[in-house]
Amino acid sequence: MKLIARPLLLLGLLLTPLAWADAPARATHPDGAAIASGHALATQAGMDILAQGGNAFDAAVAVSSTLAVVEPISSGLGGGGFFLLHDAATGKDVMLDARETAPQAATPQAFLDKDGNLDRDRSINGAWSAGIPGLPAALVELSARHGKLPLKTALQPAIRIAREGFPVYARMAKGYASRADVMQRYPGTREVYLRNGRPIAEGDVFRQPELARTLERLAEGGFDGFYRGQTGRLLLAGVKQAGGRWTAEELAGYQVKLREPIVFDYNGWKITTAPPPSSGGIALAAMLQILEGWDIKAMDPAHRTHLVVESMRRAYRDRTFFLGDPDFVQIPQKVLTSKDYAQGLRATIHPEKATPSDLLSGNPTPLEDDETTHFSIIDAAGNRVGATQTVNLLYGSGLIPKGTGVLLNNEMDDFALKPGTPNAFGVMGYEANAPRPGKRMLSSMTPTFMENDDKVVVLGTPGGSRIITMVLLGVLGYDAGLQAQQVAALPRYHHQWLPDLIEAETDTFDADTIKQLQAMGHRIDLPGEVAAGGRGSSHVWGNLQTVEWDRRSNTLYGGSDPRNPVGSAQVTD
Template sequence: MALALCSLSPAFAADSTQAGKATHPPGAAIASGHALATDAGFEIIRAGGNAFDAAVAVSSTLSVVEPISSGLGGGGFFLLHDAKTGKDVFLDAREYAPASATPDQYLDKDGKLDPERSQNGPWSAGIPGLPAALVELAQKHGRLPLAASLAPAIRIAHEGFPVYARMAGGYQQRREVMRRYPGTREVYERGGKPIAEGDTFRQPELAHTLELLAEKGFDGFYRGETAKKLLAGVRQAGGRWTADELSAYRVKQRTPISFDFRGWKVTTAPPPSSGGIALAEMLQILEPYDLQKLDEAHRVHLVVESMRRAYRDRTFFLGDPDFTDIPQDVLTNRDYAQGLRATIHPDRATPSALLSGKPTPLEDEETTHFSIIDAEGNRVGGTQTVNLLYGSGLIPKGTGVLLNDEMDDFALKPGTPNAFGVMGYEANAPKPGKRMLSSMTPTFMESADKVAVLGTPGGSRIITMVLLGMLGYDAGLGAQEVAALPRYHHQWLPDLIQAESGAFAPGTTQALRAMGHELQGGDEAGLGSSHRWGNLQTVEWDKRTDTLSTGSDPRNPVGAGKVELAPVP
């Protein structure tokens, strides 16, 4: 918290404060995982674009400068608010399973899940959705041509940018896999030398792919030159994508989940994200408790118990709504939350084994998020990913496009945990054209006095980080304080609380253990760890003072939040 208080982003206000509450923000605010992406968004706003045009610029630039986290070879979710109509829209650009990706393809000779197959190379990759989302954002929501909003990303891909520590370190972790593929070696080991911190990283092939997207829109990626290179690279590496399933990709517009929490209107991600339903469960379980009056141990205990119950439901009920009958009305109902709350003992942990583990009949820090509010009051929460570090590791030769490894987010073998330790059953089993369950949770919060946009990467921990951020806003914290909050997590199984180092005050860990909780990491009594997680990016508009502020996670030194005032008419 000391870090949060020392690194507060400046809040900017209009020169004169009108009586009452402002009807629109005094300018624009953008927070993203890289300063170049934030600057790209403002470049487009200064050129006359709105928040949706800026989202194209930020998203595409992150695809260039954060290949460790996201890119054109991945997918994402975009939560939009149109200030003119008051309408909220959710764009689902999640990857989907190719027809060849049947569950048996991911098992070894002993019938066990084969991580090599599900996390590396062509079989781990779903059909990408992010390029289609950029086209959709520009054509249906922005006011500038797609080419204009893609221009900053194209320029940076051509000119290059300095390699940062996380990017270089991630490549060393994944080098054994990535250097298998000629297209990847050409990008990350030019001249036979792997990228290193401080190098200028140029991506001319990716720039060309972006130029084709800018010129031809959807067909510039999913058909024609780029598509042929993608298909050739996948097939050369042993995969079986087809031209028809690549060209058949479509962004889906879905209805966001919306509910009230202590005077806030919460708008968040629907399936195939698991985040919105889980947030509705957790927050409605917690709503009657006055958490601020509790000691830290009991506060954490109640929050953890809400997490435990929501993640249990995630395991069995959630998946792609086009393939799975999800009991969404039940899971987001206040009466259902009240029933779950009644099973919580105020002083004792509920062993996960005592919650029903009977199935219905038979995402680490890789991922990135940005938040935007513009001077008209439009807003965007965008979370995008290639799944694990550098996705599949495969770049089809000549494209610069690093493919995702999102197939690992399916329940490839029922009841077997994936790379994030979460598991699933039939609701999230792979089928041709089906979208894998996600934890990405872009979220809006709006009260009578404030508007906030927030989200984060972090695999299965995304939802609980967003939850803690929302509880922070509800407790009166500012945007940068929210971004810096300590983090802890419980996901039903394994039955333990995971925590960052320094997450709990002295004595809290012992008190939680006395309640029956098992802990991993994060205390002063032998569990300390230097590991930190997440990269929360948030923006806030205070309507009472007509000020904008940003919160960019201090765990990420290249992230940036920035505010620019609108010109005075």
């Protein structure tokens, strides 16, 4: 069983500069491959495809589709994601934006009750909560544009596991129990998740023959095998039966978008990360470039945490006001990611005092759930993939259209369905993130590359609005000299402007650090001590998956979050 390294030891490592001997020549490509994902079966699926002659992009199809089978709590063909890609042959980076899109019928008024309040049940449960899925289109695009093997070959592990089954694990069973009242509303979902009237339980072999057939149609027909034909008809019928309104035209009209990643420098690292409709890359650029003005590695834990939190506070405030789908909203991206802008934000930070969030200007203003998933891949040619995919809340909308095995997302809740009303994760939004037909909802998913002369890193995580700050802490960990597994185990804390408090995992801070932070004016929401307005910090959160290539020794490392007992990282020679 994997163990979480002690926080104080890791904090000590963060403060210790590394002294390297004279650096040897840097390798031009790895000797093997590394994959880290949220489930061992998905990691192995990727390794199997590499062994058959596939590249990182073929492996990504295998890992992604297998996660769609074995982590229905987190992602699936009925959801979407972001795929950050590096092509070693050309040196080019691109992000495949497979975020879900709003159906034409999903206007803001459709989500209000008779009194004009947000209808929370409609926004997170059933057909109305579901956007048009993007993940199947991304798998087709990955294979056709970047892969070496046929799509049919890369999807075989997922098809086999869906048909033969896999053991239900504790998180999956527990998640179902928390959503059972919703999932049992729908005949298609009941057929998949009830066994002779009994809900799935830990240790059951979970078989999904209908999902296997859907994957087979995708493998044979590509895009049309999912968005048109039999699968398309079954999806439309299932949504209609559950009271929703999708059209054949908008389903068949879904398109993956190719986005130019956000690229910036931090302490000698080239950071390549997700652009809008992810909010992560812009926020990450702001936070790191604010922090670059201080030597935070030389500070005591309280002052380092104070400055990191203040950078979070400012980045999340800007997220609220400015970010949305770039195809619908003018985003001042060049300004928000510039060092000059970061310098201006840095100047507003007092080194000894917290800035109350209500003192930061707040005119009209916006989460992936903890059950999103992430995987990271580097292959022997140096190609790399960082992918974060989701259905939003636990088991998404809870709706499986009969005959498909496809659990639909509930991403519509990530829109600002009613201005100024928080979504399921406490994040507010206004016009920039309001729903429009075909529009993509804002996301926190932040797949990220780091590289300098010595190392190449891929990292990312699920975790709702906490995704961005977990990636931030991971970047800071690598910058301090930690290796992949140490970064995956780092203790976590978070601030998102509103509510105005620090959330933290158990044992992240010692008593003295807490006392110093409180003296600076910070409110801290600790497990068991829920502060007013807080969500109540869970004991642990996130599921960071990362791989690292040390070019000095030509060694690969994988880091799989020890908080997730079914996660896995593998490295091959």
